Amino acid sequence: MAKYFEFGKHGTSYRKEIIAGITTFLAMAYILAVNPGMLSAAGMELEAVFTATAIAAVIGTLVMGVLAKYPIALAPGMGLNAFFTFSVVIGFGIPFDQALSGVLVSGIIFLILALTGIREAIINAIPSGLKHAAAAGIGLFIALIGLKNAGIVAANPDTLVGLGTFTEGTTLLGIFGIIVTALLMVRKLNGAIFYGILVTAIVGMIFGLVETPSGFIQAPPNPDYLGDAIGPIFDFDSGFWTGQMWIVIFTFLFVDFFDTAGTLVGVATQAGFIKDDKLPRAGRALASDSVATIAGALVGTSTTTSYVESTAGVAAGGRTGFTAVVTAICFALSLFLFPVVEVIANVGAVTAPALVMVGVLMASNLAKIEWEKLEEAVPAFLTAVMMPLTYSIATGIALGFIVYPLTKIVKGEGHKVHWIMYFLFFVFLAYFIFVRE
Numbered sequence: 420m421a422k423y424f425e426f427g428k429h430g431t432s433y434r435k436e437i438i439a440g441i442t443t444f445l446a447m448a449y450i451l452a453v454n455p456g457m458l459s460a461a462g463m464e465l466e467a468v469f470t471a472t473a474i475a476a477v478i479g480t481l482v483m484g485v486l487a488k489y490p491i492a493l494a495p496g497m498g499l500n501a502f503f504t505f506s507v508v509i510g511f512g513i514p515f516d517q518a519l520s521g522v523l524v525s526g527i528i529f530l531i532l533a534l535t536g537i538r539e540a541i542i543n544a545i546p547s548g549l550k551h552a553a554a555a556g557i558g559l560f561i562a563l564i565g566l567k568n569a570g571i572v573a574a575n576p577d578t579l580v581g582l583g584t585f586t587e588g589t590t591l592l593g594i595f596g597i598i599v600t601a602l603l604m605v606r607k608l609n610g611a612i613f614y615g616i617l618v619t620a621i622v623g624m625i626f627g628l629v630e631t632p633s634g635f636i637q638a639p640p641n642p643d644y645l646g647d648a649i650g651p652i653f654d655f656d657s658g659f660w661t662g663q664m665w666i667v668i669f670t671f672l673f674v675d676f677f678d679t680a681g682t683l684v685g686v687a688t689q690a691g692f693i694k695d696d697k698l699p700r701a702g703r704a705l706a707s708d709s710v711a712t713i714a715g716a717l718v719g720t721s722t723t724t725s726y727v728e729s730t731a732g733v734a735a736g737g738r739t740g741f742t743a744v745v746t747a748i749c750f751a752l753s754l755f756l757f758p759v760v761e762v763i764a765n766v767g768a769v770t771a772p773a774l775v776m777v778g779v780l781m782a783s784n785l786a787k788i789e790w791e792k793l794e795e796a797v798p799a800f801l802t803a804v805m806m807p808l809t810y811s812i813a814t815g816i817a818l819g820f821i822v823y824p825l826t827k828i829v830k831g832e833g834h835k836v837h838w839i840m841y842f843l844f845f846v847f848l849a850y851f852i853f854v855r856e
Contacts, residue, residue, distance in 0.1 A: 436745060438613050442613040451469060479711025483707040553802055556685075559782060596772035597772045615773065631762070635758060689781055734776065805818050821844055
């Protein structure tokens with residue numbers, strides 16, 4: 420196993436990889452509770468979606484770890500599940516089984532693009548400055564998520580965002596967790612983020628802020644929507660193949676494409692995998708993500724994608740696909756340990772320290788941007804800052820990619836821009852004009 424994942428080459432060990440895999444799982448375990456709640460609003464059974472969520476995470480993460488050998492975990496994506504529920508099912512009035520079919524078709528198209536090398540060529544065409552900006556932007560974005568989940572940052576009608584109420588016990592728990600985790604990291608303790616999560620959870624239980632599990636083992640609910648996504652595709656009388664559905668499919672494809680690209684580049688940059696501005700084994704990583712989306716749709720959940728929380732595992736020392744294998748095992752066990760997972764995942768203050776500290780680490784990529792060159796700095800800045808401000812990785816990437824060719828042309832360096840970047844310029848413009856609500 421160590422030989423297959425090249426532990427020696429990456430300077431890692433079983434202990435580091437196991438801690439990293441568990442850390443990644445704990446940082447993203449909230450999806451096991453959030454995704455079922457989100458899709459239940461679309462009329463789907465909560466328990467069935469929980470099972471589908473866990474199975475999709477297991478399959479996607481395992482394929483990523485074994486095939487692409489990256490420490491990246493996958494699960495149904497936040498944002499994509501909201502689009503599935505509130506725009507497609509509730510807004511467009513499309514039945515959820517047809518919506519699942521839309522996810523399945525987008526995944527198949529995604530896989531074709533990956534196998535033909537088109538997706539890999541696109542990622543490798545991204546300038547280094549934008550890659551670093553994407554990594555930093557993702558760090559700021561997930562730090563914002565952590566601060567929001569802990570109640571440290573809250574909505575403010577006058578200033579959009581502001582400080583939360585520090586009289587709340589969970590907010591104080593989140594602050595405590597961030598401080599403890601930061602101190603552990605300053606001491607350079609291996610697995611500091613993982614231990615920070617454990618300490619925060621235990622302290623929360625002591626003070627009654629985190630519930631103690633009512634049980635430990637239960638049989639997983641049945642995946643009621645297994646295979647339901649296939650029927651509408653071949654039922655030409657169901658009204659599936661409409662112009663509206665193609666818009667839905669394109670949106671699923673578009674958001675998954677660039678969320679995945681941003682996450683892969685961000686995680687790979689943080690782990691030091693980028694070589695000569697290229698991502699090794701990018702084709703395998705992209706294909707793994709596509710397979711995960713297809714598998715997720717078949718078992719009954721919205722688009723499965725790579726998770727930015729994987730950076731928590733990277734920060735804890737994960738460097739190989741074995742980290743992802745460990746995370747997949749954790750998701751598999753969660754099928755039977757849902758009462759325990761639910762207790763930790765439902766308290767944002769417990770996972771907030773991991774997200775904030777990862778944000779600190781990833782923001783260091785800002786130092787690698789050529790700030791003295793405005794033609795590089797402006798699009799990089801927009802890429803990084805618009806991710807947290809718009810609460811969307813894809814939007815930040817899109818805005819940066821639209822501005823980049825323009826600044827290079829005005830500088831007189833338009834000939835240095837890869838033709839794929841010009842193509843993406845028009846694609847992003849069309850997305851904002853015709854598709855984005």
